[in-house]
Amino acid sequence: MSEAGNNSKLLNGATGKWEVVIGLEVHAQVASKAKLFSGAATAFGAAPNSQVSLIDAALPGMLPVINRFCVEQAVRTGLGLKAKINLHSVFDRKNYFYPDLPAGYQISQYKQPVVGEGEIFVDMPGGETITVGIERLHLEQDAGKSIHDQHPDYTYLDLNRAGVALMEIVSRPDLRSSEEAAAYLRKLRAILRYLGTCDGNMDEGSMRADVNVSVRRPGDPLGTRCEIKNVNSMRFVQQSVDYEARRQIDLIEAGGTIKQETRLFDSRTGETRPMRSKEEAHDYRYFPDPDLLPLTFEQAWVDELARSLPELPDEKKARFIQAGLSPYDASVLVAEKEATDYFEAMVAAGAETKAAANWLSNEYFGRLNKAGMGIGEGPISPQAAGAIVWMVIDKTISSRGAKDLTDIVWHEGGDPRAIVESRGLKQVSDESAIEAAVAAVMSANPDKCEEVKAKPKAAAWFVGQVMKSTGGKANPQTVNAILRRRLGLPEDG
Amino acid sequence: MAVDRDTVRRIARLARLAVDEDQVVAMEGELNALLTWVEQLQEVNVEGVPPMASVVEQRLKLREDVVTDGGYAQDLMLNAPQTEDNFFVVPKVVE
Amino acid sequence: MALSSDPTRFTIADARDALAGKQISATELAQAHITALTAATALNAFITETPDRALSAAETSDARIAAGEARPLEGIPLAIKDLFCTKGVRTTAASRILDNFFPTYESTVTQNLWDAGALMLGKTNLDEFAMGSSNETSYFGPVINPWRARGRNEDLVPGGSSGGSATAIAAHLALGATGTDTGGSIRQPAAVTGIVGLKPTYGRCSRWGAVAFASSLDQAGPMTRTVRDAAIMLKVMAGHDPKDSTSVDTPVPDYEAALNTGVKGLRVGIPKEYRIDGMPEEMDALWQRGVDWLKAQGAEIVDVSLPHTKYALPAYYIVAPAEASSNLARYDGVRYGHRAAGVSDLIGLYERTRAEGFGREVRRRIMIGTYVLSAGYYDAYYLRAQKIRTLIARDFTQAFQQCDVLLTPATPSAAFGIGSKTSDPVSMYLNDVFTVTVNLAGLPGMSVPAGLSQDGLPLGLQIIGKAFDEETVLRAGRAIETAAGFNAQPQSWWRTA
Ligand SMILES: [Mg+2]
Numbered sequence A: 001m002s003e004a005g006n007n008s009k010l011l012n013g014a015t016g017k018w019e020v021v022i023g024l025e026v027h028a029q030v031a032s033k034a035k036l037f038s039g040a041a042t043a044f045g046a047a048p049n050s051q052v053s054l055i056d057a058a059l060p061g062m063l064p065v066i067n068r069f070c071v072e073q074a075v076r077t078g079l080g081l082k083a084k085i086n087l088h089s090v091f092d093r094k095n096y097f098y099p100d101l102p103a104g105y106q107i108s109q110y111k112q113p114v115v116g117e118g119e120i121f122v123d124m125p126g127g128e129t130i131t132v133g134i135e136r137l138h139l140e141q142d143a144g145k146s147i148h149d150q151h152p153d154y155t156y157l158d159l160n161r162a163g164v165a166l167m168e169i170v171s172r173p174d175l176r177s178s179e180e181a182a183a184y185l186r187k188l189r190a191i192l193r194y195l196g197t198c199d200g201n202m203d204e205g206s207m208r209a210d211v212n213v214s215v216r217r218p219g220d221p222l223g224t225r226c227e228i229k230n231v232n233s234m235r236f237v238q239q240s241v242d243y244e245a246r247r248q249i250d251l252i253e254a255g256g257t258i259k260q261e262t263r264l265f266d267s268r269t270g271e272t273r274p275m276r277s278k279e280e281a282h283d284y285r286y287f288p289d290p291d292l293l294p295l296t297f298e299q300a301w302v303d304e305l306a307r308s309l310p311e312l313p314d315e316k317k318a319r320f321i322q323a324g325l326s327p328y329d330a331s332v333l334v335a336e337k338e339a340t341d342y343f344e345a346m347v348a349a350g351a352e353t354k355a356a357a358n359w360l361s362n363e364y365f366g367r368l369n370k371a372g373m374g375i376g377e378g379p380i381s382p383q384a385a386g387a388i389v390w391m392v393i394d395k396t397i398s399s400r401g402a403k404d405l406t407d408i409v410w411h412e413g414g415d416p417r418a419i420v421e422s423r424g425l426k427q428v429s430d431e432s433a434i435e436a437a438v439a440a441v442m443s444a445n446p447d448k449c450e451e452v453k454a455k456p457k458a459a460a461w462f463v464g465q466v467m468k469s470t471g472g473k474a475n476p477q478t479v480n481a482i483l484r485r486r487l488g489l490p491e492d493g
Numbered sequence B: 001m002a003v004d005r006d007t008v009r010r011i012a013r014l015a016r017l018a019v020d021e022d023q024v025v026a027m028e029g030e031l032n033a034l035l036t037w038v039e040q041l042q043e044v045n046v047e048g049v050p051p052m053a054s055v056v057e058q059r060l061k062l063r064e065d066v067v068t069d070g071g072y073a074q075d076l077m078l079n080a081p082q083t084e085d086n087f088f089v090v091p092k093v094v095e
Numbered sequence C: 001m002a003l004s005s006d007p008t009r010f011t012i013a014d015a016r017d018a019l020a021g022k023q024i025s026a027t028e029l030a031q032a033h034i035t036a037l038t039a040a041t042a043l044n045a046f047i048t049e050t051p052d053r054a055l056s057a058a059e060t061s062d063a064r065i066a067a068g069e070a071r072p073l074e075g076i077p078l079a080i081k082d083l084f085c086t087k088g089v090r091t092t093a094a095s096r097i098l099d100n101f102f103p104t105y106e107s108t109v110t111q112n113l114w115d116a117g118a119l120m121l122g123k124t125n126l127d128e129f130a131m132g133s134s135n136e137t138s139y140f141g142p143v144i145n146p147w148r149a150r151g152r153n154e155d156l157v158p159g160g161s162s163g164g165s166a167t168a169i170a171a172h173l174a175l176g177a178t179g180t181d182t183g184g185s186i187r188q189p190a191a192v193t194g195i196v197g198l199k200p201t202y203g204r205c206s207r208w209g210a211v212a213f214a215s216s217l218d219q220a221g222p223m224t225r226t227v228r229d230a231a232i233m234l235k236v237m238a239g240h241d242p243k244d245s246t247s248v249d250t251p252v253p254d255y256e257a258a259l260n261t262g263v264k265g266l267r268v269g270i271p272k273e274y275r276i277d278g279m280p281e282e283m284d285a286l287w288q289r290g291v292d293w294l295k296a297q298g299a300e301i302v303d304v305s306l307p308h309t310k311y312a313l314p315a316y317y318i319v320a321p322a323e324a325s326s327n328l329a330r331y332d333g334v335r336y337g338h339r340a341a342g343v344s345d346l347i348g349l350y351e352r353t354r355a356e357g358f359g360r361e362v363r364r365r366i367m368i369g370t371y372v373l374s375a376g377y378y379d380a381y382y383l384r385a386q387k388i389r390t391l392i393a394r395d396f397t398q399a400f401q402q403c404d405v406l407l408t409p410a411t412p413s414a415a416f417g418i419g420s421k422t423s424d425p426v427s428m429y430l431n432d433v434f435t436v437t438v439n440l441a442g443l444p445g446m447s448v449p450a451g452l453s454q455d456g457l458p459l460g461l462q463i464i465g466k467a468f469d470e471e472t473v474l475r476a477g478r479a480i481e482t483a484a485g486f487n488a489q490p491q492s493w494w495r496t497a
């Protein structure tokens, strides 16, 4: 990493520059139907305590039995993070009292997680690619939900989430700015969604991040960190880091010291504040859960899972670049799984790779953005989009015609090929018809003809006029060639 | 490793057991007597000995990802000291 | 077979024959026991009695017997330790914290018994959460041993923690009972009440639905008046349960069939470390008699060594409280059980609820368990104890290369007086000195009545077997039983009208 690149991430304080150091602990809900240790459902939005088994509610005598699918997804995720898969791992109890933790302990993995060290490459908008170390991934149970705002004196408990399988993915403190933190989370989310191991739905709590933030003078050892709990959007990750880093710098510069603590991010104020319920020093008394045996499996099983892994963003990006896309276009396309899926469906429907990418970035993304839609919500199917792009390539329509066609399909729907036929959008390459159209424009604008002879660049005006008079159907290259010949201009160069 | 009264109070807090002062004194004595008694374990050479991980030699069995349980919120409320609309209810928690 | 006119004198095997031969109905059998237990309230053996349920189940049994559809335990009235959750029947673990808990589910072990046709007379008293060796820690008061020393009327303890079950069998209030054994809680009360108690191999019986004390040690087992009855009950109780990850899916053999094999050629190990200082002379003499009995029946006696025996009890008193401190965290007054009144802050509610809900011994064990797991102490206590467990298990593995079963005393002494040991926890814990090693190693062990002390109180011998070799344990137990010819009965001093 260059000095300049490094410096640009530093924050200014009153007394000099500061470096912010960030590590993320991401809780990703395994996309399983049933819970990690019970057969209760995991679907979002169910009636209170309706997806709770006796095990989840920790009734006397209840015992955990592990869900095979959840173990599989943890291993597949580990493979996707290029991480070490541990053939022997152990479930521990993490003991603490909280009303949404029915057993008084969370079954988690402490000293021997199922997945060890790995790494993630993150593309930054400036073109830099950073490598973020993954320390571990372990399986654990989610807690229930405490509802504090229903009654002035009481907290209500819904245990539907209690026992849902989570993968806790812990990064190394390798991130140096709030932008990097958000980009890392975006990339991790994309990988999980490509793998299908987590739906990545942050609104429904399927993915949450605990953000560890500290600051230091460049070159100094790590400072004391604060942990911001349960941040549930990319934007909030960025905001909370910005606020927290500034708070720590101001505090240190004012002569204070940072206290290691757990903090909450308030999305209304954009501030972080200490979490009162976590003030007590915790002593989790981890020990191996005697109700479970160690989790063991064979390398052959891991190899089999590895073979069936889908193509992941980094590999896809490389393939797209190979196919002629710019690295920028490629990284934009792979950043969101829906965008990639859409793009690949277009290509499968016949669109040429580069043309499909161009249509997406020039035509479609802008429209979606304006309409505030995600790619999955847009009105044009990838098959229709593929047909539009294909018709430009085989010269059935002009690029101008493609614009109009896109507009029609966007608003009215329908099969693009049928629309081209019925609305006469077919590109006119018939020279005599174009010849006539050019002649008509020229004779109507004698002064312009003289002007263009003197200033050949102004020929574009004529092309535009001819396209207009033909309703966009003329092949613009043909128009250009005829015009130049008639005006006695040299070939395009 | 003798236990003092502050340790007794700290452990009681961790275990969520209210103890009044005379209980603290009694417990200090009892815990120390027990800890002195188990002190003999220190004389055993455990170097290279793995801790017992499972009592019987067996592999952890895995179940299939099928929804087989739940759907009885009302049953869960039957033994609960305080509930409302199928929620368990506790005194307000400060976050 | 000469059947007594009093059906409470039956063994399970006798009752099975009598029911099959229509010499008695299940209803009559149940009624006889209901009458007996109603007249035995002085023993405090039951926390909850379920006579109506027993009688209606007996009706079903009679119908099945009449239809020729009798199941293996059809119509057999049993007592259930109140640590097994029973659907719709109050389950307390002898604790105030569960004093009004009605499970909506049935434990696997009891379900297995009901599916085999057995019926429930009631839920038996125990030490609170099975923590104790004398049944004096129950929230519902101590259980009184039906036995009294010759010529005396002092109340004695029945042992613990399955003291209510042991008492129910010894006092003929039920034909069989379930117990659980974490450090000796089946074998030790069986020995001091003159009955048979079998702790199977860890993983043999499901733990699902049994209130947990120490998960890596707890194991359910039968308590009966004969070795044959233990074999009959175990066959039904045992089996793989997919709901318990530590349950083992090896086939359950026909234990009863193994009884007839005898002990000729069986190698019986005598571990020298079980000859402890201060053991009463009569206990030592009983052990020697056991050796002679087995030898006389053709067994080969082998001296073996279990060098880490003396560390078993202290290791147990780290592992068991540690697991218990975590297992008992769920009793917080939130979803079920006792909740302290008038507390408006959550931590205060937890602390008061648990201080009120748990008795002194349970609180003590939660404290010690929390301490040994806490930051900075885990390695020195819990981890070390688990390593010593490995050494203890290795001792057994090595000994079993020289022999097929081990013969030891079951307890260091006969039953003692109520209140005589409650002030010193460590001296109380020493009652489990011969039984606890087996739990740490996960092995099967059985206590068989073998004689009376000078005071006329029952004494037992223990047989320890290899993992999942309950058959050999039962064979050797049967040999002891036959040779000892133990047929003493307690005087029925407790009986009211
Ligand atoms: Mg964490």
Ligand SMILES: [Zn+2]
Binding pocket: A027, A140, A168
């Ligand atoms: Zn976590």
